[in-house]
Amino acid sequence: MSLPRRLAAPAVLTLFLVAVFVPFLSLLSASIQPAGTPLTGLEAPHGLHLENFGTAWSKAGFGRLLLSSGLVAVAVVPASVLFATLAGYALATMEVPGGRKIFGYLLLGLALPAEVTVIPLYYDLRALGLTDTRYGLALVEIAAFMPFGTFWMRSHFATMPTGLIEAARLDGATSWSTLWRILLPNSRPAVTTLGVLYFVWCWNQFLLPLILIQDPARRTAPAGLGYFTGEYNVDIPSLAAATLIVIAPVVAIYLFFQRHFIRGVLDGALKG
Template sequence: MAVFLAAVFVPFLSLLSASIQPAGAPLTGLTAPHGFHLENFVTAWTKAGFGRLLLSSGLVALAVVPASVLFATLAGYALATMPVPGGGKIFGYLLLGLALPAELTVIPLYYDLRALGLTDTLYGLALVEIAAFMPFGVFWMRSHFTTMPTGLIEAARLDGATSWSTLWRILLPNSRPAVTTLGVLYFVWCWNQFLLPLILIQDPARRTAPAGLGYFTGEYNVDIPSLAAATLIVIAPVVLVYLFFQRHFIQGVLDGAMKG
């Protein structure tokens, strides 16, 4: 446990310590701060224009997370409880999608989006991320629905409930931890996405927050204190979302582990 806690907190403390060091100071590892230079956060915010970048990240997450959770829930429910024609093959293709690295598909995606006129747009980026997140989401929700008591579904059908009402009135109220966990994971992945915005959006002003970290690295030097401050700005929303949904997230992970 001590090793695990050290692996989690030592890098964070190193980042926090570096963010309040004098600007331009060369740093290696966990270093005691020489004063509290909070101006690094002001420099990071203004130099990279994080107000604009955070807004872009928020808009993309607002589009990606609800849509991805909705589609994954519907697909997972159908594959778990209905005799979908070719359902096994569809699920196999989705599992194959989990094995494909983003680096393998990002260049073809760029040319496809360019042909559709969707490059340099947050809308195009959101569509790509929704599609990229589907394999895991469908796998997650299908696994959850297959472990739920079949008596619930059978009783609902005997009472004349449709598939739609069975999902929304019976299964989903008992699936809040699983859905919340999936939503938190989607938000973290969407917020931390770096490669797709970098390739699909050419205008730096339209990219998302992680891309702003590139403003603090040069060809021959790196402003480590400002970079550390910028990194804390980028990860702050992720930490807040995790803390807010912590109870449901942990319950969802534990349920998935025990049922698996």
């Protein structure tokens, strides 16, 4: 291989690394500037103002907001993964009456922006007395995540060798035990990836909590970021510190499941 070709891959990787790291660096450096400083770009820090994290935490009440986010995620992620798995399994392996239509209808949900549905949802939940509650928010998120999850799990099950399912049937396994004992143990990367994606979406969900929950103290973590955005002024250092607080759990979860996540994504690619 010639020298330029050998350098190509590292060069491209470096380019992407820079593209990712420079904005992040700017966020990091902004978060340690004195609170309330007007910032216009990437700047060298004026001292190390770690107290920003403390004040951001207490001012916006992140203790309660993160608890809220955590409760919603704990309710949403397992339920969505379970429902998406069941629906995907049914649509991929069984002759569901009108299955294709149901699948098409679900795909339509992928194309529908959340902004369009949020106001009707608000009135629906209000009629049920579920506005201003975390249950209501969790239900809405589970429903909103179904289209992608079903699509994802259906394509996953569809790519599993049909021989595996047939062999299980011949051995007398019911469709229930085929799923739980044969297919799922071989689906860990796909399920983990879906779970991580769901967690990230659920955590980053902003518009739904904002509209469906009126009491700011009961909203989720991203809603706390608005606390530092005033009508005319933005406290960028505090906002940057708050952003780091909000993304920390997502980064932690991602790092923890990183290997599964990448395997899950690649599995689909290889099996096509």
